[in-house]
């Protein structure tokens with residue numbers, strides 16, 4: 001598979017109808033059993049709404065329900081194209097860029113960006129295997145600027161824990177602090193107990209051996225960066241790429257929305273072996289939302 005060019009994108013999805021048909025085919029398809037009458041049925045497109053109707057009982061299926069496009073007046077083609085933009089960039093897509101490319105308002109563009117990030121996170125989280133092999137763990141701080149005035153004055157600082165399996169996936173989590181009691185449960189939840197773990201000498205990681213991990217650390221404070229295969233170079237490279245990309249694409253990222261940006265970069269990194277597959281995966285995969 002190779003990355004679609006913009007021209008190929010518009011050939012494949014010339015209008016909303018094609019996009020809706022694509023979503024229908026991915027989620028249901030002809031012959032899909034009718035949830036009302038229970039028969040394997042032919043589904044007819046209802047022109048007046050984004051729906052298909054059962055040949056036998058007339059029951060309606062709405063393919064966009066539960067997708068990021070469900071309650072949006074923006075055209076499906078615009079949504080598909082915005083998703084396409086997210087999969088063809090290395091550094092993310094700003095709301096300004098979506099606004100400019102799609103001709104929607106800034107507010108709409110901003111909302112679309114967040115819906116797409118959430119969707120990327122949902123698709124990324126379908127693969128729930130714990131990290132294994134040799135895992136590098138490190139924490140970093142995003143932001144740090146003092147914002148607001150008077151009583152609203154606060155530091156916009158977010159602590160992030162990162163776990164990266166060498167030649168594998170990365171998992172990043174916003175955490176309230178870097179205390180042992182905070183980090184260890186996150187690590188247990190995401191890293192297999194048989195994994196080898198490399199960290200720096202931060203005190204909170206000292207409990208990892210007791211937890212049963214094969215844990216080694218390098219002591220950055222005494223200028224030790226690598227000892228045999230023990231180092232945190234991969235997760236540190238991930239941090240610097242993340243920070244550079246966020247700074248070059250976005251003017252401001254609030255603490256509240258930071259997890260969504262992290263998930264976006266996580267999904268892109270975890271798809272790095274098959275970047276061409278991201279677009280078709282995102283427009284064909286609609287995980288059931290937890291709230292439904």
Ligand SMILES: [Zn+2]
Nearest residue numbers: 034037054057
């Ligand atoms: Zn039916």
